[in-house]
Amino acid sequence: MILTACGNSSDALQGEWKAQTGAQENVVLKFDKDKVTVDGKEYDYKQKSVEKKGDITYYKIEQNGENYTVIFPDKDKNIAVMIQPYSSKDDLNGTMLYAMNKKEQPNYSEYSKKYSQ
Numbered sequence: 001m002i003l004t005a006c007g008n009s010s011d012a013l014q015g016e017w018k019a020q021t022g023a024q025e026n027v028v029l030k031f032d033k034d035k036v037t038v039d040g041k042e043y044d045y046k047q048k049s050v051e052k053k054g055d056i057t058y059y060k061i062e063q064n065g066e067n068y069t070v071i072f073p074d075k076d077k078n079i080a081v082m083i084q085p086y087s088s089k090d091d092l093n094g095t096m097l098y099a100m101n102k103k104e105q106p107n108y109s110e111y112s113k114k115y116s117q
Helices: 108-115
Strands: 015-020 026-031 035-038 041-044 046-053 056-063 066-072 079-087 090-101
Touching (some): 090 108
Antiparallel strands (some): 035 041, 079 090
16 A cells, blocks of 8 residues: 655644554654654655644645645544545545554554444
8 A cells, every 4th residue: 555645745744654554554754844654654745735624634645646635633633544535625525545654552442433424
């Protein structure tokens, strides 16, 4: 699975994240200015925009021609989910790729139930 992130990414997204996939595989994601590292494998990425919808802040990102969204579902910016949108017209609905947390190991199933739209 390839991950994406944002070029010129904001402070909320940058840094190291503990993450878990739908297969309950724990990984480490590290977002830098224009690269994301997934368990030691580095990928270029580009941030397309930062947007808000209600209390939700989300980052539209692109990696290798694919679009992804990193969603901060509430005010705690240490919690996020990464999805691959079903459609370019709806950035907030899609397949959840990663549950993400800067402080503790997240549980994909719990995040999916709590933060799915």
